[in-house]
Amino acid sequence: MLGFLKRPVVVTADINLNVVALTAVGLLSRLWQLAYPRAVVFDEVYYGQYISFYMKRIFFLDGSGPPFGHMLLALGGYLGGFDGNFLWNRIGAEYSSNVPVWSLRLLPALTGALSVPMAYQILLELGFSHCAAMGAALLMLIENALITQSRLMLLESVLIFFNLLAVLSYLKFSNSQKQRPFSLSWWFWLMLTGVACSCAVGVKYVGVFTYLLVLAVASVHAWHLIGDRTLSHVRVLCHLLARAAALLVVPALMYLLFFYVHLILVYRSGPHDQVMSSAFQASLEGGLARITQGQPLEVAYGSQVTLKNVFGKPVPCWLHSHQSTYPMIYENGRGSSHQQQVTCYPFKDVNNWWIVKDPGRHQLVVGSPPRPVRHGDVVQLVHGMTTRFLNTHDVAAPLSPHSQEVSCYVDYNISMPSQNLWRLDIVNRESDADVWKTILSEVRLVHVNTSVALKLSGAHLPDWGFRQLEVVGEKVSRGYHESMVWNVEEHRYGKSQEQKERELELHSPAQMDVSRNLSFMARFLELQWRMLTVKSDGSEHKYSSSPLDWVTLDTSIAYWLHPRTSAQIHLLGNVVIWASASLATVVYALLFLWYLLRRRRSIRDLPEDSWLRWVLAGALCAGGWAVNYLPFFMMEKTLFLYHYLPALTFQILLLPAVLQHISDHLCRSPPLRSLFSALVVAWYSCACHVFITLRPLTYGDKSLSPSELKALRWKDSWDILIRKY
């Protein structure tokens, strides 16, 4: 116990000065003049909004990625004491003094800087020499695109950091597997792998590709482990369970945690509420919750309700009717019933109120005790302001001629009887005797005579329908679709017998008692689903590019231009590095294929251990490049050059590995080897030269003359901004 009394306390520190030095230069390159320019640069305009939302605790919906990345950026704002008051509306707008630019940009810059020593570590763990490892780190250091991207409030450098961390910790883990399984460091690196993977996914969805790659490598290793007959069955099982826990369970829990924190942070209602379901909105502070708080839960005969469409596309809207009727003859010559229009209206309005009526009785008020409406009951819906009945019949709808028209019935005495009975079908019922609940129940209204369901067709009516959305009756048998499902949003028990009184009542806000809360899982699932399905307007962008342009660096993005001088920030890669990294990938692929085929013919060019090293380096680095690059060909969203940076990072890691391999195995004689080293040095100084030449565009600190800018335009497709004086 008291061993320290007998022996001196000794701390041995193994400090790799390489790592320290690399960290230092990494920090220097990324943090230097970080607060410059003090203006909104490119996508900062986009991420900035979300930071402000976090600062103000306002709920928002962003389809571009999970909330972890945004939260990290917001952390910078929180530490810098940002109050969220800045209007993020224009690239190039000057930051006001309350925006802590430095601390907002700090986190991406730090992660960018740390990627430099991490590249070094990864190559070491892969079994390559210090020299190769230093090379990888130095290449990361002078890659202009990585520097530009790290120095701003953007998420790519954070993503790259977590990608590298996942790979590095997996390598550390698998290397300690051989010596000391189940030791403390073994557990640490295993867990860190899982955590880093989930962080990568949490920053951007594309992080999932690196996660899958790590999983694939881990499963191959696990498969070898199963085949290891020196281990007992129990031990193998323990190994597998530990991996499953760390690489599957932990990431899933972490991912949930991100959303949990996110939902705790943003608890106030805001501009994106409308997209969410009524139940979700009611769980936020302010907004709908203020209205629905205290509503009666169970819808009863005589209830006054507004009905919101659950699908809510193209816009969220409520079932609506008004005095106007369908035009007798449409523009295309078809006829209508000329009855009162029923539409879906995207704004709150007194005409959105409907009264649930028992077909057997005449009252429009709630009896006492209230008689709740249950699944399968037949009801009539009466429009509050006009007291007309919701009706549908075998008449073609105005814009969807294959569906039925829905109207509020007007009796013209022309042998067109009213058909206004609707059967209530609660879609998310737990039992067949379920009661229709406000907000929570999702219902279909199925017409009794024609078995069509009330549906939002998604089309906008022409001017005669005030550009509101068309509501139709569609055959239930054509299949279930969310656009047929509605829920009660606002609700009150109607009390007034007379129409005048009732109109007054409809205008007054609903008040009563019952509050409700959604569980975290329900909120998480809904939010995640909406995030994945929210459609970004796939608009074209001046600087968008296709994946094919990336490898050859045939595109660039102008990030920022000084308001007066020609100083500008431009996303441009170090062409030497890009070209040689792509070349290295090709060389790797060819050499790999060559070795593989020869090994199959039992010709072993490489000793077994260097072959395994070669394969693992390829699996992680070339594989990392492939999984982070190729999926973009399948994506339909607008793509930019910076999407390529995670893939590029892996390519850069592969480059020194290939160089060392060539030097070790292909340059057989010492003079040849020295010549190769000299060439490598020359090539690296070339890369340095390019870095220095492009530096003004990377940091944006120096204003170049038009002729200098023209000279920098090495490719026609580089859109370097030249001021015309």
Added chain:
Amino acid sequence: MGTPGWLSWLTAFTSGRDPRSESWDRVPHWALCSVGSLLLPLWDETHFGKMGSYYINRTFFFDVHPPLGKMLIGLAGYLSGYDGTFLFQKPGDKYEHHNYMGMRGFCAFLGSLLVPFAYLIVLELSKSLPAALLTAALLTFDTGCLTLSQYILLDPILMFFIMAAMLSMVKYNSCANRPFSAPWWFWLSLTGINLAGALGVKFVGLFIILQVGWNTISDLWHLLGDLSLSVVTVGKHLTARILCLIVLPLTLYTATYAVHFRVLNKSGPGDGFFSSAFQARLSGNNLHNASIPEHLAYGSVITVKNLRMAIGYLHSHRHLYPEGIGARQQQVSEPFVLSVLRQHQAVDPLDPSFPVEFVRHGDIIRLEHKETSRNLHSHYHEAPLTRKHYQVTGYGINGTGDSNDFWRIEVVNRRFGNRIRVLRSRIRLIHLVTGCVLGSSGKVLPKWGWEQLEVTCTPYLKETLNSIWNVEDHINPKLPNISLDVLQPSFPEILLESHMVMIRGNNGLKPKDNEFTSKPWHWPINYQGLRFSGINDTDFRVYLLGNPVVWWLNLLSIALYLLLGSIIAVAVQRGARLPAEVEGLSQVLLQGGGQLLLGWMLHYFPFFLMGRILYFHHYFPAMLFSSMLTGILWDTLLRLCAWSLASSSLARGVYVVGLLSLLLGTAYSFYLFHPLAYGMVGPLAQDPRSPMAGLKWLESWDF
């Protein structure tokens, strides 16, 4: 133009009339037996039957699928005496005197071959007769396969080729010990031929190509590892496969297109999808045998056509943009117009004394609208619909405008030199002042714009077909006319163009937001079928739905297979000693079953990634593989059960009883569900008087 043909059945379908036929009688037998019993076209028959007729009439049409399937339908119709005069307008029109039996019979024949093919494949893979019989029974008694094989559809043809390719691949695998023998060559080249067939019917045929490709690569890998073979022998193997599996299919596939374009030489509904140069090939088209001057010169009167979907001409008329939408200048939008080309010099090019000067790549030009004498003009005002683009207008009086009327003309494909050739040169018009490119956004203008397509000037200089134009009509009295025949595109160009158009057509088939669409996860659980006929609920109706017993058995089998397969694989990896009998069984399960599982995955999972609209019947190729897997799995499972029992008589009993109950169970379920395929009348299934009463096991079934 207008609605693309392949969408029209949707609309036609829903507005059809009572399709019930008086002379219909029920013949619940084989696919072939009932083929003649329906005297009206059902569902997609209107679509593919019509295309068969087009081949007989030699009318050019466009479809998103490659031509082979429809060509075969047309051929079958032609040989059986169908004259191609039936209109196939909507489901439910009666065939009357038209001889459609050949086409239906052909499809049904190919469809019925699926059963023997599946039988042979499983027999080859498992060497077990009961397994093969079980598979055959599953497919025979599946109502879905039966329904799909009865009508004039592409699916039976596609499935025929897929199964035939699979069968010949398996056969050729078992010839591996006699390489370069006659049967080896026969099966290898037959595989190639069937691959070409599958790809030639639908692009889904690509999946079976992947499967064969994978099989070939692993095969070659084994050969390479066999050190008793010399490298030269391995090289021979490789060459044989390249010849039979790449060169041969490609040649055949190309040949189908050659036949397609040769047969369809008359102008028809498909013209509008193709470029002007392509249309010049078709007799009956305006451009066919026309003769116009070849190169554009100043003073030429031309029409300019957009390359995207090739349906819009640059057009202008005397109507102004309404107030509030940019500048109040003359509208420009697509279809049709004549323009005069002028250089921005003071010389009037229409002056007869002015020498002919050709327009070249990079020239600065002005386009004057012939009818209204206004110039094509753009400026920094936003376009009416696409707010990020600039508005394009007609401006000026009698050709006198301002500096915003100048455009630089650029030729994208400069293969024909710097001059601008009618039909063939792809040109871009770049606005001189703003630097934007003239293009069509593809959006339809509201009523004030006569619902024509919007023309804008895009500041984003991306290479898209939207901003590429070609010159179609061309009048210039000073130039000699040449026959357009010399400008006709070569066969490779046509081939490439038709593939581009097909891919674009496929990408254009997007599901609508607010409509129910079939999702891939619905399919294996048989979630919802497709109604082939009958508008009103109680009409005579055929409902495409898999036999639920077969399908759910398939689903269960996949799960069991994965479980059993991984148990065996892990046991082997852990070095467990398997008894000889189990060893053999697990070989069959892992190798034979593995191939079928791969087939199922390849024919199913890619659909999850597809953005186009999907239908239930897309699952059927995968279903074939899954049924074969079921056959192998249950046979192996029962054998394993039997093996684990001590007494041999009991073991035999278990095996026989298990197999018989599976066979009888599927047969009985077919008896229950056969009206789905052969048709039923009367009330829907929830009504106790319905013939299908009590059989609506899932809420979502609709029969």
